[in-house]
Amino acid sequence: MRTSVLITIVLSLFWLPLHAQTVQTDSSSTPDHVIYTVVQQQPEFPGGMSRLGQYISENLRYPKAAQAAGLAGRVFIRFLINKQGAIEKVKVLKGISPEIDAEAIRMVASMPNWLPGKVDGQAVDCFYNLPINFSVR
Structure with missing residues (x-):
């Protein structure tokens, strides 16, 4: 009896820190509105990463002035995917130029709505970071 209690306690001590590390909340979270930065199940673009790449290549418009000036690089965008999968709070974390950054935000x-991230099987609000490449061809 005593051994099984000890094993349960020891397993709990290992499991709790591991479980706690599987999710993280954003500093902008409040008790009534929790926003995650790390979730157990990542949000997903409809159709997966290959469809996301296709969506970007079909919808991204390289600003002509930036292209003519030879501006290229990677824009890092952060956005919130809410519980319903809608995109909110889009912002540039690291940009290239105002016109390129604006196009990445647009x-x-x-x-379209994503499949939302999940914690313990429940859809949650979470941030997602996305690098977008701009290259002159």
Whole structure:
């Protein structure tokens, strides 16, 4: 009897820190509105990553002035995917130029709803970071 209680306690001590590390909340969270940065099940673009790549290539418009100037690189965008999968709070984490950054924001904001992230099987609000490449061909 005593051994099984000890084993349960020891297993709990290992499981709790591991479980706690599977999810993280954002500093902007409040008790009535929790926003996650790390979830157990990541949000997913409808059709997966290959469809996301296809969506980006079909909908991203390289600004002509930026293209003519040879501006290229990677824009890092952060956005919230809410419990319903809608995109909110789109912002640039690291940009290239105002016109390229604005195009990245426009394209992300126009995306269809995603499958939301989940914690313990429940849909949650969570942030997602997406790098978008701009390259002159």
